[in-house]
Amino acid sequence: MEEIQVPPYFICPISLEIMKDPVTISTGMTYDRENIEKWIFTAKNNTCPATKQSLTCIELTPNVTLRRFIQSWCTLNESHGIERFPTPKPPVSKPQIIKLLKEAKSPKLQMKSLNRLRSIASENDANKRCMESAGAMEFLASIINKNVNEVFEDEEGFMSIKDEALSILYQLKLSENGLKSLISIGNGEFIESLTRVMQHGSYESRAYAVMLMKDMFEVSTPTPLLSLKKEFFIQVVQVLKDEISQKAKKASLQVLVNVCPFGRNRVKAAETGTIRVLVDLLLDSYEKRVCELMLILLDQLCQSAEGRAELLNHPGGLAIVSKKILRVSKVGSERAIKILHSISKFSSTPSVVQEMLSLGVVAKLCLVLQVDCGSKAKERAREILKIHAKAWRNSPCIPNNLLSSYPF
Template identity: 85%
Template sequence: MDEIQVPPYFICPISLEMMKDPVTISTGITYDRENIEKWIFLAKNNTCPVTKQFLTSIELTPNITLRRLIQSWCTLNASYGIERFPTPKPQVNKPQIIKLLKEAKSPEMQMKTLKTLRSMASENDANKRCMESAGTPEFLASIINISNEVPDEEGFTSTKEEALSILYQLKLSEHGLRSLIASGNNEFIESLTRVMQRGSYESRAYALMLMKDMFEASTPTPILGLKQEFFTQVVQVLRDEISQKATKASLQVLVQACPWGRNRVKAAEAGAIRVLVDLLLDSSEKRACELMLILLDQICQSAEGRVELLKHAGGLAIVSKKILRVSKAGSERAIKILHSISKFSATPSVVQEMLSLGVVAKLCLVLQVDCGSKAKDRAREILKLHGKAWRSSPCVPMNLKSSYPF
């Protein structure tokens, strides 16, 4: 059989495969829809792959003429086993979505609209971006913002949870995420807090994962105004261990919230320290352990956090145990936690407890291995701070005493 030659203008410049749904971008170059969507939306590129020019718009215009040429070529070469691909389903457009949102007035119509929106969002990333530009996030947020204090009509809760699921599925741009959290009174964050308090396990997870994305895109201002109830509910999700994704999202949300003193105190008062220590006792996954140690370090920079850590029977022990067992970053955070305790909360009983738990021996070991200069400096400072109580103790193994900084 003769080799079939595909005309070069039928080939997608990115994948070198034959186009099935050719679309033209703002630079005038035509690509296969699936491949250019991956380039723009998944890889988050804002340039044309061929010309390297900046994309003035992410709108993808169907190249109908080229698509028909390709389909005709497929038909002419059917005898060689080449199948003619079907005409792609028409893409949604902004006026179509705006009309759909305006019609969703009653609860019954809202649920019908939500099902249509979910179907649109599941088709491709171009639909998601079109939905975002047409005001879909604001529509979904308005459903979620309806207070749970009013009596629920039949299906009201499922409507709210459906809206939250779609909002997370949209994978909003940074601008879209910032718009959600931009409200001066943090209304949307409070709505998500209510979902965490009263929603299903799935909705609570979606609320946390969406909040993580919002915090990563946000300025500090709305995060500084977080209420105590927010921390209480995030810590409760951690305590309930809904799923690995929800746990990791909860940790990331708290890490984003706790560089500031007021939030550290609120996290401590919400019981975060006890939950984190309990989770660390059972966790071996590297990234999760790192996040827990980062968060413990942040909260222990407050007096309230240090008090809570020392209250937990396994607090000092598990922090010490994680040194040299997680990662270099994990070791640095664990030593930083012990440094905060040693410098600001080292009562005689705490100093003795650190000795009996093997914390002092672990710090001596740190000075003998390669674990970073900052970690070694902090370990050395801790040992010097309480050298009088620790240096001559039989609790420190003889092979490590040579490391003790005199």
């Protein structure tokens, strides 16, 4: 059979396949829509794959002429097994989104319009960015900021307007600039609105609120994180305690990790029962990343006197921290040892020193010196053992096989 020569300008430079829906980007290069959308939106690249030039905008212009040439060529070569690609569905446009947002301001059309926006956002990443540029983010945030929360009945039952707006806003997976804009709305007003959702919302909405907050805080500057109120910590910790879902648990932990490098926040977190919840959850947690986040957060909190006091007040505080050494990961071990280092250096009363010995903490630290777990971890373990050498090194609680590694 005669080999078919495909015209080179029909080939997408990314996938090296015939383009089904050619679109042109700001650099003038043409790609298949699916491939360039993955490149820009999924892989988060901001350059042209072929020329490496920066993209001045992310608008994808359909190359209708080239698409028709490709379709005609496919039809002419049908006898050779070439299938003609169907004409693609036109993408959603900014004017369409703006029209929907205007309709959504009408109480009678609001839920219907929100359902349509949800459907559009679920189709692809290009639609999400189109919605963001058309002002969907600001509109949805304004609904969430309202003190009233209208409830409508649809085919699936009763639905809260605020819940629907929040789920769509999270689904948009906003750009970094979009997330920063949310933080700055009303001088922290939107963070307070999400805090209220975590307090009064459904389980699903509370999960969306903390997951959206995680995305926001990951790109935030320190300033808005320094003015968080005590109520914020109470509600994030409550979401963590309720274990709504694994995603919500990780998001809650990440939110607290992002805000607790700051001293005032550490105190607020300690005072709102964060450490008690963390220790209780650690007792039954085995997933690597979850344990790492908990130990990172405990380490941050134990850098304050209030945090160390709360850990020592928990009957299982020292025990669970010690237990996680060498059982989670290198990161987990380093953080657990760092927590014990903070306790030893700043809060080591005679009763605490004796408790560490009876719980097997000392034996675990001796074991750390014998295995490969990072130079920093070993250095801190050695320092802890030296600080309390007078009380510990001759103790019968330390197994003979580990006593040889005690640093004299």
